Amino acid sequence: MEDRHIILKEFNQLLGLQDGVDREYYAVFDGHGGVDAATYAASHLHIFLSQQEALKSDPATAFKSTFLQTDDMFKIKAKRERLRSGSTGVAVLLTSDRLTVSWLGDSQAMLVRQGEPVTLMDPHKPEREDEKKRIEDLGGCIAFMGCWRVNGTYAVSRAIGDFDQKPYVSNKADCSSIQLDGHEDYVLLACDGFFDVVRPGDVPGLVLEALRETGGSGDEVAQSLVAHAKAAGSSDNITVLLVFLKDPQRLLSCEMSSRPEPEGATAAATGI
Numbered sequence: 001m002e003d004r005h006i007i008l009k010e011f012n013q014l015l016g017l018q019d020g021v022d023r024e025y026y027a028v029f030d031g032h033g034g035v036d037a038a039t040y041a042a043s044h045l046h047i048f049l050s051q052q053e054a055l056k057s058d059p060a061t062a063f064k065s066t067f068l069q070t071d072d073m074f075k076i077k078a079k080r081e082r083l084r085s086g087s088t089g090v091a092v093l094l095t096s097d098r099l100t101v102s103w104l105g106d107s108q109a110m111l112v113r114q115g116e117p118v119t120l121m122d123p124h125k126p127e128r129e130d131e132k133k134r135i136e137d138l139g140g141c142i143a144f145m146g147c148w149r150v151n152g153t154y155a156v157s158r159a160i161g162d163f164d165q166k167p168y169v170s171n172k173a174d175c176s177s178i179q180l181d182g183h184e185d186y187v188l189l190a191c192d193g194f195f196d197v198v199r200p201g202d203v204p205g206l207v208l209e210a211l212r213e214t215g216g217s218g219d220e221v222a223q224s225l226v227a228h229a230k231a232a233g234s235s236d237n238i239t240v241l242l243v244f245l246k247d248p249q250r251l252l253s254c255e256m257s258s259r260p261e262p263e264g265a266t267a268a269a270t271g272i
Contacts, residue, residue, distance in 0.1 A: 002030070002085075002237055004038040004042035005029070006026070006042045007025075021056070024095075025046050025091065026092045027042065027092070029160075030089070030191035032085065032156070033162075034083065034084065035085065036081075036085045037087035037162075040077065041160050048069045049062060063100065064102065064172070066173075067160070067171065075163055083161075086169070088156055088158070088191070089159075090109050091103070092189060092243075098180060099120075099178050099180055099184075101120050103123065104159060105123070105157070106123040106125050107190065108121060108189070108190060111184060112188070114183050116204065117200045117201055119200070121176055122174075123192075126149060131157040134170070135157065142157075184246070185204075185244070188203060188207075188243075191238065193234050193238040193239070194226070197232040198232065206228055207221055211248055211252045216248050217248065218242070221248070
């Protein structure tokens with residue numbers, strides 16, 4: 001199991017920020033070639049993020065700089081310890097009125113609002129046209145070997161680590177932000193082991209089905225989604241992190257509120 005995830009519901013308190021803005025931080029890191037890159041990112045990325053001057057005024061810029069810094073710092077460790085692993089990553093910063101997501105590679109985050117999925121991002125994959133062009137402009141190529149791979153090696157086009165294939169495997173993260181209006185149900189983060197077999201449009205129905213089975217308890221929904229992905233044929237590591245923005249009981253009864261809910265529950269699960 002080479003995935004790692006992290007949940008920081010008290011981001012400001014834990015990292016010493018005192019600007020009056022409550023922040024929550026969630027992230028999933030999908031390691032390959034070993035756990036070192038994923039473990040390093042899960043242990044350090046949020047710390048580097050908290051130290052960015054731009055965090056308070058421009059979280060997107062702060063996130064992009066943070067991913068670069070994480071990759072640079074892991075490179076020092078990897079060279080010293082002769083490590084060869086890599087990791088994709090998706091991280092979410094949540095405030096009372098805004099959701100910011102940043103990603104590197106093909107792990108994904110999605111938002112569900114009033115039962116409907118909201119697209120937050122486009123994952124980086126070697127076969128994506130702009131990624132293919134970027135790699136080829138650098139003199140590299142992508143080849144199909146069971147799946148699309150950069151220079152016939154890694155099946156990811158952006159990642160922390162994988163230094164033998166830099167800059168073809170890029171360390172530049174993307175970022176998006178969305179205003180929250182209080183009608184949001186939950187945020188889901190997961191690695192490609194989940195999204196390779198589950199379409200985002202199917203997630204709301206799967207979550208409601210799991211809530212029905214548990215009588216409205218959100219505690220085991222993430223585990224249910226992992227089990228569904230395994231049953232659907234995923235043979236990859238699977239990590240699902242589910243952040244409820246509404247009381248799961250209200251989701252089950254299909255009631256929608258016009259005002260923001262208090263801090264909700266969080267559930268995470270992993271599988272292999």
